Amino acid sequence: MSRVLHRAGGTPPVAVGGEGIRLRLADGRSIIDASGGAAVACLGHGNRRVAEAIGRQAGAMAYAHTGFFSSEPAERLADMILDGSPGGLTHAYFCSSGSEGTEAALKLARQYFVEIGQPERTRFIARRQGYHGNTLGALAAGGNMMRRALYEPILSPAFSHVSPAFAYRFQRRDETEAQYVARLADELEAEFQRLGPESVVAFIAEPVVGATSGCAAAPPGYFERVRAICDRHGALLILDEVMCGMGRTGTTHAWQQEGVTPDIQVIAKGLGGGYQPIGGILIGGRIVDAVRTGSGSFMHGHTYQAHPVACAGALEVQRVIAEEGLVANVAAMGARLEQGLTERLGNHSHVGDIRGRGLFWAVEFVTDRASRGVFDPALRLNERVKQAALDEGVAIYPMGGTIDGRQGDHVIVAPPYIVTPAEIDEIVDRVGRAIDTALADVRTA
Numbered sequence: 001m002s003r004v005l006h007r008a009g010g011t012p013p014v015a016v017g018g019e020g021i022r023l024r025l026a027d028g029r030s031i032i033d034a035s036g037g038a039a040v041a042c043l044g045h046g047n048r049r050v051a052e053a054i055g056r057q058a059g060a061m062a063y064a065h066t067g068f069f070s071s072e073p074a075e076r077l078a079d080m081i082l083d084g085s086p087g088g089l090t091h092a093y094f095c096s097s098g099s100e101g102t103e104a105a106l107k108l109a110r111q112y113f114v115e116i117g118q119p120e121r122t123r124f125i126a127r128r129q130g131y132h133g134n135t136l137g138a139l140a141a142g143g144n145m146m147r148r149a150l151y152e153p154i155l156s157p158a159f160s161h162v163s164p165a166f167a168y169r170f171q172r173r174d175e176t177e178a179q180y181v182a183r184l185a186d187e188l189e190a191e192f193q194r195l196g197p198e199s200v201v202a203f204i205a206e207p208v209v210g211a212t213s214g215c216a217a218a219p220p221g222y223f224e225r226v227r228a229i230c231d232r233h234g235a236l237l238i239l240d241e242v243m244c245g246m247g248r249t250g251t252t253h254a255w256q257q258e259g260v261t262p263d264i265q266v267i268a269k270g271l272g273g274g275y276q277p278i279g280g281i282l283i284g285g286r287i288v289d290a291v292r293t294g295s296g297s298f299m300h301g302h303t304y305q306a307h308p309v310a311c312a313g314a315l316e317v318q319r320v321i322a323e324e325g326l327v328a329n330v331a332a333m334g335a336r337l338e339q340g341l342t343e344r345l346g347n348h349s350h351v352g353d354i355r356g357r358g359l360f361w362a363v364e365f366v367t368d369r370a371s372r373g374v375f376d377p378a379l380r381l382n383e384r385v386k387q388a389a390l391d392e393g394v395a396i397y398p399m400g401g402t403i404d405g406r407q408g409d410h411v412i413v414a415p416p417y418i419v420t421p422a423e424i425d426e427i428v429d430r431v432g433r434a435i436d437t438a439l440a441d442v443r444t445a
């Protein structure tokens with residue numbers, strides 16, 4: 001009997017090894033990891049270069065407190081990611097997870113306004129059906145109603161939420177894309193006015209919403225409107241690229257496809273590819289300057305921030321991505337994945353939408369395509385698809401509550417950046433069969 005408190009009831013199978021896009025289980029099965037966990041394993045499994053870099057750093061100097069010392073891997077990782085100051089981002093703060101990254105972003109944004117003499121800014125605006133992590137601050141920022149519900153009474157009231165930019169579900173049939181964007185922008189503006197624009201610290205959003213609503217990119221022009229509203233009111237724009245960033249959507253940063261730049265960007269999963277726990281924030285120069293010329297230091301910190309072994313692992317991951325041109329492979333294989341999913345499932349009577357970017361795709365299920373009705377959440381369709389996929393030897397990431405935290409089902413396909421054309425075709429094949437099987441089960445349930 002396992003003494004580990006697992007996520008779900010029961011004890012899951014034990015994974016013992018991994019090579020390329022495959023994981024090996026203790027019972028001998030080989031599973032294609034077609035979602036890299038939750039869009040984490042960007043280099044796949046068993047990368048020797050990364051494993052050796054981690055081993056070398058652990059042997060040379062595993063830990064030195066960041067209150068006293070910096071480390072070579074942390075310095076080189078920041079240099080590499082911030083080379084050319086993308087979007088005016090000049091500094092990095094590394095931590096151990098996406099949630100810690102969100103916490104750091106929220107706190108630094110608040111501190112920035114205190115430093116520049118605007119301590120009355122205490123409010124954050126976020127979106128429903130977005131996710132920023134599971135620690136209490138990040139959970140309060142997020143709009144994943146399913147994950148929030150139990151903790152609602154202990155979440156900070158400093159956060160309010162506006163509508164997601166999620167056209168498949170929320171663009172009205174009588175409005176154009178431009179009208180939908182205008183409606184969302186008006187709603188955000190109204191929320192600034194309701195709170196008092198001078199009280200808002202930041203707006204936080206995922207450029208492509210990940211697990212919560214399933215690879216939902218905003219309609220064109222949305223983030224430009226958002227950026228303009230934040231600028232007009234002197235608030236910051238925090239973009240959470242924990243899931244969609246670091247190459248996952250076909251460009252190093254997801255914001256590069258939106259025509260905007262963030263003031264603070266949260267990164268994690270694809271940064272270290274799962275070889276070590278690591279997250280971080282990338283910070284605009286004016287924020288760092290305000291802290292430096294003000295109080296002098298960021299009033300925040302963790303024992304394991306900028307951990308040398310984690311940074312060494314992430315540095316090697318980023319070097320492999322750069323040297324092997326893997327972001328270009330994400331774009332090329334992403335196009336093949338889109339085409340494969342569309343050909344296999346595009347006419348499926350229970351597939352309502354296939355959406356995504358790069359190697360970040362979701363399939364959303366409906367009772368019928370015309371009404372876009374949802375399956376009874378009690379059927380747990382997304383879990384059934386996950387299980388059917390595992391039976392087909394492929395792991396994909398399931399989620400329910402696509403629409404409002406309760407209703408709707410989707411699965412995410414997000415293979416490692418190293419995936420080959422033949423592997424994409426095999427993934428599509430297996431996922432297609434798993435979806436057929438799970439839906440056949442549900443119809444007879």
Ligand SMILES: Cc1ncc(COP(=O)(O)O)c(C=O)c1O
Pocket residue numbers: 038097098099100102131132133134206210211240241242243244268279
């Ligand atoms: C967009 C986004 N932000 C934050 C997080 C939290 O990251 P972590 O689970 O590493 O704390 C996640 C994790 O799924 C995420 O997808």
